[in-house]
Amino acid sequence: MQLTFLEPLLDRRGPWATVYFDPAQNDESGAKERELIVRDACRTLEEEGADSATVQAVREALTDITPQQDPAGRVIFAAGGEVALSCRLSRPPQNAIACWAPLPRLAPLLELAGQDPLCLVAYIDRTGADFELRGAAGPKDAGSVEGRQRPIHRTASADWSERDFQLKVENTWDHNAGEIAAALGSAYEESGAELVVLVGDVRERPAVLERLPEAVREVTVATEHGGRAAGSSSPALEEAIEQARREHAHRRVEKALDRFRAGRSDTGSPADAVEGVPALVEAAQEHRIDTLLIRADGPELAAEAWVGAAPDQVAVRFTDAQTLGEGDPVAVRADDALLRAAAATAADVLFVTPADGEGGDVPTGGLGALLRWTHEPAA
Structure with missing residues (x-):
């Protein structure tokens, strides 16, 4: 896991309030449980010496967390009367964690936010692609690229003029695959991503893959689920992306342990x-x-x-x-x-x-x- 997203915590003096929060279920009993958890967390901070302004900032941030937006919860880091950072968790904390200490309580974040790698998702069609960065802080737009917009669609005619038109269409697809690959390679370098997932058009995916720089191609996987069009996201796509991240993370840990033993x-x-x-x-x-x-x-x-x-x-x-x-x-x-x-x-x-x-x-x-x-x- 790269910890660059923790930068807001590095140059500020504490003490720090840290709360790992599970928003419970999305029903009436869940709402009451959330109120109790927020109250208990703030009481703990007060008992450990937190100032009233920081406790109030934490209370407001916790109250805004909902099971719809953050089903596994969030971690809140606050100091000096304001929340410095709030991160989405990928796994809910089994036990409530609230503490007031000289440093932010960071270690539980490794397990609860997951160490799945920073992942660049490319949503591709035959005209271009949209890029999205997936990490511990949640999804983030990472740019887009547009290629030639025409001709894009082939015809069913066997006439020689139509065959010439179809060749032009395929040339457009190939040109756009090169444009997408170049932009994706640049986005990969600029984002610091460790893994790339290709989503979208069944023909354009392999065409983009073969045009990627070798270093990027080695960390790229593709999924048949989803696409670039609005509304094409699905639980199957989300699971495919998360599975790719988990498998990549496991390989990295195994490789690091081998190096550690040898080193x-x-x-x-x-x-x-x-x-x-x-x-x-x-x-x-x-x-x-x-x-x-x-x-x-x-x-x-x-x-x-x-x-x-x-x-x-x-x-x-x-x-x-x-x-x-x-x-x-x-x-x-x-x-x-x-x-x-x-x-x-x-x-x-x-x-x-x-x-x-x-x-x-x-x-x-x-x-x-x-x-x-x-x-x-x-x-």
Whole structure:
């Protein structure tokens, strides 16, 4: 999961209110349950010391969440009397989470928002395409492209003039496939997407696919469901897109775990992978984390770390934080500190479960990382 959408949380001082909210069912009993959940969440924030303006901002944001728009719920991050970020969840929280802390409570987001990759969906027909970006923050328009508008439709006649016209139609289709592929390749590069899904015209899809740059083609899948026309969306299309994202995410986790196991070193040579809070904190200080691995049941997630205002001001001990230039460091959870640092340096984050291949207790303690570069061992 890329955490660039967390940017609104990185340059603001806390404390922070974090609430993971399930809007319950869309009926009368659900409405009453939502009222109780909102009341309990705000009471918890007040009891933990949240200021009244921030509590009110959270209350208003939670009240606006509905099961129609957000069936799995949302997470709200608020500080200084306003909501800084609200993200849609792909899975409802099993237990209510509301807390007031120096840093936003980020770790549950990995599981509840899903780590399905940032996905670029291309809705294609023979005249052009519309692009949509799918990520943790919800769908987002990513532009469009229009090709030649005529001639587009073939005729059924066998007359030579009609055959010439049909050839022109097919040339238009081919030209437009090239235009769509070029625009899609650019949108892929600009968006930072990890996966492309082609939706739409049965002839144009493969024509676009074969014209894509190789790097884009390797991460592109197609679905027969849906199309570009208004109203062509369907539950089958939504499931096909989500299935493609899940499968891509699973392959990425498996590949990362293989690299992690191979990268750990106990021979004194530079390691491409590290685990444990002290080693990860050092890597975060130096912006060396390429991919942060988090295992939900790891005991070190709740270990204590010390942070300052900047995301890379993170240390294992209070005195270490002071040497980083922070005069008044605060104690936080290690997972939240490392996630903030990872987001600030555009590192990737992967959520690991025991079901991921031979994941088991890898990484040890629940926290590990693949590194961007390594230190040479001391002589």
